[in-house]
Amino acid sequence: xxHKIASPASIFFLTHKLKIMTQxxxxxxxxxxxAIETYTSHQYVLQSELETHEHVSPGKFxxxxxxxxxALTGDREDINSICLTAVHNLLEKYDIDVTDVGRVEVGxxxxxxxxxxxxxxxMDLFPNNTDIEGATIVNACYxxxxxxxxxxxxxxxxxxxxxxxxxxxxxxxxYDKGPARPTGGMGAVALLIGRDAPLTxxxxxxxxxxxxxxxxxxxxxxxxxxxxDGVLSQVCYYQALxxxxxxxxxxxxSGDVFGLKDYGVDTAKDTYxxxxxxxxxxxxxxxxxxxxxxxxxxFHCNSTTAADNEEDDELKPYLTKPLEETYTxxxxxxxxxxxxxxxxxxKMKDANYAGQWIGNTYxxxxxxxxxxxxDRLGGGDGxxxxxxxxxxxxxxxxxxxxxxxxxxxxxxxxxxxxxxSIPKMSSTLQLTQRLESRQKVAANELDLALxxxxxxxxxxAPYTPVYPTEGRLLPGTYYLKEIDGQWRRFYERISVDAxxxxxxxxxxxxxxxxxxxxx
Numbered sequence: 199x200x201h202k203i204a205s206p207a208s209i210f211f212l213t214h215k216l217k218i219m220t221q222x223x224x225x226x227x228x229x230x231x232x233a234i235e236t237y238t239s240h241q242y243v244l245q246s247e248l249e250t251h252e253h254v255s256p257g258k259f260x261x262x263x264x265x266x267x268x269a270l271t272g273d274r275e276d277i278n279s280i281c282l283t284a285v286h287n288l289l290e291k292y293d294i295d296v297t298d299v300g301r302v303e304v305g306x307x308x309x310x311x312x313x314x315x316x317x318x319x320x321m322d323l324f325p326n327n328t329d330i331e332g333a334t335i336v337n338a339c340y341x342x343x344x345x346x347x348x349x350x351x352x353x354x355x356x357x358x359x360x361x362x363x364x365x366x367x368x369x370x371x372x373y374d375k376g377p378a379r380p381t382g383g384m385g386a387v388a389l390l391i392g393r394d395a396p397l398t399x400x401x402x403x404x405x406x407x408x409x410x411x412x413x414x415x416x417x418x419x420x421x422x423x424x425x426x427d428g429v430l431s432q433v434c435y436y437q438a439l440x441x442x443x444x445x446x447x448x449x450x451x452s453g454d455v456f457g458l459k460d461y462g463v464d465t466a467k468d469t470y471x472x473x474x475x476x477x478x479x480x481x482x483x484x485x486x487x488x489x490x491x492x493x494x495x496x497f498h499c500n501s502t503t504a505a506d507n508e509e510d511d512e513l514k515p516y517l518t519k520p521l522e523e524t525y526t527x528x529x530x531x532x533x534x535x536x537x538x539x540x541x542x543x544x545k546m547k548d549a550n551y552a553g554q555w556i557g558n559t560y561x562x563x564x565x566x567x568x569x570x571x572x573d574r575l576g577g578g579d580g581x582x583x584x585x586x587x588x589x590x591x592x593x594x595x596x597x598x599x600x601x602x603x604x605x606x607x608x609x610x611x612x613x614x615x616x617x618x619s620i621p622k623m624s625s626t627l628q629l630t631q632r633l634e635s636r637q638k639v640a641a642n643e644l645d646l647a648l649x650x651x652x653x654x655x656x657x658x659a660p661y662t663p664v665y666p667t668e669g670r671l672l673p674g675t676y677y678l679k680e681i682d683g684q685w686r687r688f689y690e691r692i693s694v695d696a697x698x699x700x701x702x703x704x705x706x707x708x709x710x711x712x713x714x715x716x717x
Contacts, residue, residue, distance in 0.1 A: 300361030340595025342367025383557020
């Protein structure tokens with residue numbers, strides 16, 4: 199037999215026809231986020247006081263990193279407890295019947311067991327319901343986004359059974375003593391996922407970056423702390439962001455699908471941005487680079503017009519340079535900061551608020567940004583995060599994986615989901631109020647807490663935590679009661695009817711006497 203080879207023209211025709219068919223047959227189920235809940239510790243350290251404690255120049259952490267506070271915890275909390283807290287509070291605050299949940303997926307890089315997953319621990323929250331799909335996903339700070347995309351795809355599939363999915367992303371970000379320690383933090387975010395959502399995603403509007411790099415990794419299972427190449431990590435973050443942003447703009451500018459010609463930061467009206475935030479200064483510099491990419495695209499698309507564009511005059515020397523030669527250019531960095539400062543303030547300030555006061559929560563970071571934005575702009579009829587507004591999400595995890603996608607605000611249309619809305623999320627979160635009501639502790643408490651956690655990983659089993667619960671943990675918070683001789687972990691919960699802790703920072707130290715005597 200002879201086989202006829204298709205001509206390039208016929209291949210193009212078939213490909214274009216398939217693309218049109220895919221677009222025409224795509225059913226938008228309005229899948230997305232129905233509800234959101236956050237958890238972080240009730241204690242924090244001021245970054246300004248940490249500067250004094252670490253004997254560094256004033257502004258090194260507050261200006262150099264752009265951070266204001268850092269959440270901390272001793273040995274009473276671990277990844278299982280903070281995820282239990284976030285998910286249980288989500289179920290209670292939104293009155294979710296546990297039998298209506300069909301998927302639970304966890305994203306974290308804070309592992310306490312190399313086999314048993316945090317997802318299985320969460321099953322204690324779902325009595326009489328064992329038919330729940332999902333697992334724990336691990337890839338640095340990206341695991342939560344992978345879990346979220348899995349949940350979205352599950353809800354969007356023909357096999358969807360009509361139940362809710364829950365995604366929880368959280369970590370305890372711990373660093374060895376040194377320059378990286380002020381970029382730590384802790385917390386978790388739980389998301390309720392389903393159809394007819396008030397914050398919806400079109401899955402065709404997502405792009406992903408995957409590469410193999412050694413910028414941040416945890417090769418020693420006996421330690422919580424990572425091996426970090428700080429300079430490489432920043433470059434990898436830039437490269438991943440620029441890769442997904444370039445292709446995201448191409449997707450959004452596809453007129454036959456979305457009708458948004460020449461999409462970019464400066465043309466994306468009614469749009470906010472949420473980035474994975476190791477520290478605020480990196481987010482600000484990265485946003486400036488998006489403006490730089492927009493200028494380069496204008497130049498390469500129409501060099502004559504771009505050459506006459508006065509807005510880009512300062513950038514002309516950089517528009518034809520290879521991108522890798524621009525990453526460490528301080529002059530360019532300053533230009534981009536000045537050019538993008540107004541847009542950064544408008545589009546990202548509110549999303550970055552929580553991260554500045556909590557610190558890095560690894561997988562939870564980008565979702566704390568989303569919660570912060572909803573909390574601060576989504577309230578009531580006057581909230582600026584209103585129907586029709588969009589949020590561009592950028593998630594990055596070292597190693598490296600990254601994604602960019604867009605969420606849109608809408609009103610739900612079914613009676614079942616009438617209780618889900620952006621104003622409802624905002625009023626339920628009360629995130630700003632919760633952060634402002636935390637207990638400030640002395641800067642040396644960060645070292646004491648992390649030293650205790652490090653020792654906990656080495657003393658073996660059995661182990662009984664020494665940090666206090668009374669007066670320190672909020673109502674509804676889970677905590678580690680003990681690790682028995684077989685390394686099994688047991689948890690208890692502070693009653694939701696308990697009094698809110700009122701211990702003042704000047705009253706007593708957070709660390710117990712046994713820890714203070716060792717240090």
